[in-house]
Structures are given as C-alpha cells and as structure tokens.
Amino acid sequence: MRVFRDPPYSDHAYASAELLDSQDKVIVRLCQEFFGHSPEKQREWMTHELIHAHLARLQDVLDQLKDQFPDNAAIVFAKQTHHLAIEVVVQRMARLLAPAMPLPTLPSGVNY
Numbered sequence: 001m002r003v004f005r006d007p008p009y010s011d012h013a014y015a016s017a018e019l020l021d022s023q024d025k026v027i028v029r030l031c032q033e034f035f036g037h038s039p040e041k042q043r044e045w046m047t048h049e050l051i052h053a054h055l056a057r058l059q060d061v062l063d064q065l066k067d068q069f070p071d072n073a074a075i076v077f078a079k080q081t082h083h084l085a086i087e088v089v090v091q092r093m094a095r096l097l098a099p100a101m102p103l104p105t106l107p108s109g110v111n112y
C-alpha cells in the first residue's frame, strides 16, 4: 500500500480506495482530517477502504452496464441502490474486521 497526499474522491469521505487491477495494488487516499481521529477509528476507515477495493470488480460490472445503457432507468436505479447497499455492508464488515487489523502507522518521511 502506498500513501498519497491526494484527497479522497468525495468531499464527504475521510478516505477513498482505488484498485489498480493490472498491478494488483490499491491506492488509498486520506483527507487531512483523517489524522485527527483515534488510531482505532483510522483503522476502521482503512479497513473499510480495503474492503471496497476487494469489491471493486462488482462495482465495475454496474459501472460498465451504466456506461453501455446510460438511459436505462432500471440500471440507473440498480446502480444507486447497489451503491447504498454496498456502503452499509462494507461498513458493517469493517467494524467486525478492524479490531483484528494492526493499528495504522505513518510511513517514515510522511509529514501531515
């Protein structure tokens, strides 16, 4: 995992994850406010993003369908519904799994 100074993709998120499928790597982007929270909360959010990375291929299927049929109301609805459902499931899994993960540490040389 590499840490970047780039903000998350959403203004409303503390973090975002991007799967680099061809390289089998994940880029996790963290906002400045992320580091003001407890290590336990940071670990939960990092776990959340890593779970998203593992589910990215499922999201890609709906994204591709939406790209192929941009005006299909059923696909638009499915994509919106799927997004909300995935957030709930990912957060629940993160709360369960995070305590088993190590607490996050900043790589040496990274200054926030």
Ligand SMILES: [Zn+2]
Pocket: 048, 052, 087, 090
């Ligand atoms: Zn999420």
